[in-house]
Amino acid sequence: MSDDAWAPDDDLRAAAALLSAADPARRAAGYGRLAARAAPGEDALRAWAVDAVLGRAGREPGGAALAALVEVLEAAQDARALPVLLELAGHPDEAVRLAVAKALPFVGEPVPDSPRVRALLTLCRDGAPRVRDAAVFSVGSLDEAYSPAVRAALHERLDDEDAEVAEEAVRGLANRQDASVLPRLVDLLEAYVEPHPLTLSAAAVLGRPELLPVLAELAAERPDDRRITAALESCDPERREELAARAWQLLEELSARRPDLDAALAWPRFSTRLYLELRHGSAPVVYHADGLLSRTGRDPSRAAAAVDADLPPVDLPPAA
Template sequence: MSTSAGHRAFQEPESINRAVRRLRRVVDSDDSDDGSDLLQQAADAGAVAVRLAVGHLADADRVVRAAACDLLGSTSAVHGDDVRREAATALIALSDTETDAEVHWSIARALGATCDPRALPTLVTLARSPDSDVRFQVAAAVPMVLDDPPAEAGEAVLIDLCTDPDPTVREWATFGLGWMSTADGNAVRRALWDRTRDTHDEVRADAARGLARRRDARALPLVRELLAQDEVHRLTFQAAAYLGDPSLLPLLDGFDPTAGGVAEALLECDPVRRAERDESVWRILESIHRRRPELRITVFGERCDLGLYLDVTDGADVAAHWFADGLLMRRAGNDPERAADLAIADLDR
């Protein structure tokens, strides 16, 4: 073992021990310093940190188990696929026997960081927790483990959590269902529509955006109403952009175009500007084809996204993907010919 590796191996147990001491203060009092900075440092060790955390999951002390789960989550967030499967496997196994709500909270949060679809049944079980903090973590974690299209169980648990008595849980479930997920269908839209009448502003705004993202016709009069209010939530501008309806332009014209979401809404609701945008992307495609006719070029839009994407491939091993009317055009100074040059250069790297 190298000197640096040996030093790190020595440091990690001490990091988790110090984190446990801090976390214990959180559990026993109102202290907010949970030692996450120490766990983040320990997470840098990657597989070493995972082994250390797994070794603490059977500890008799619930605070130690919770800290070990937190370390697995932090390590998964830092090192991604290198450690996520092992971390998720350990967390799922622990959940089968764990009864403590504090540890359930940490399990749910850490499973979200693993992005492992195998975690969904565990999260569905934890969604039935009587502890609203645990249910909140489930609402935040479920979208992170869903495939595309999402599993029915994932849709169902988010729909259920949209009606949770705790407004924070409802907010995150509505956000997860409407924004983080591409789930669609009558049940999804009904759940989002019901939340447009929620008593909390954030929940209502998330629900309206979720409906608009699915181009649900019921969202148009709702967004008109929201835009006419004295205070307009930033998510309402995103909802307007997804609807792309010219009838919203008179309402949008009164807002500062530099404010978050307003410029995008103005563009998407203006058929003339949208046509100009589409023409620019078409010119990129033509320019690439003129320079490199052997390349395969596709322009497309995602069902739940705004704007147009550009895919270019040589038909073999080389491919590239851009948000054509976003980053690529900005890099090119809004010049389609220059954008074509940049796309080809990116592909040839």
């Protein structure tokens, strides 16, 4: 169904009807149902959900209902919600500030000195530990903005009295290639019987050989844990060099074989994965470079041939 033909179904209309209930618990339930539908919803559904709740933010006094309203805005990921979220970032209700700290990374662009990022940095210093925890996670692991102010805020939280907040700060700085947190990251890897998945991800993104000994010990204890193996491989300089060399050879061979695909390599921030990005006709196509090489015997020529076979030439209409 196209967006032009889209209309709310009975469940959505029933959820919206709850928003006018006198009981705040019923309103919270209505917002919760809208958030659940908006999160995986199509663009028209998300826009409708934002239209349904945006004007109500000023009328909700706080508590669970207003926090649930913010969750709808987070799920919809609509830029129109940003002014409301910025205003609610200083709300006296902790539950509301917590919801805002979780929602802000999903509304607006990760521009370092934007009002959105400044609001998150303020929430990183919130008096409530769980709000700080959510804000530092948002800044460190969800948001890609980086600036001296972001770095200073994350470093400040390394000494937070709440251990979980400090851990989020370590991960956020590791994600940004700040090698000064290496000792703290090693401590986190050693501190738990099973390291947090985000700590392993941060170790993989940082990709430093100093992490190899502790990761090797973890791998020996848990040889089937793919997250530990991935971090270990990412921190191995020889393996990283080999992947980069093979991926570059793949790119060169594919560009010579199929210049129409406009091939390029991309290594997204906060990711350990190197991607091969292509354009097949007017459609973008993305391969995980290491996965492509693995299934073709780590032979760049075979990998290029596989892509060539996957994507036959497309006849484009002549330019007007």
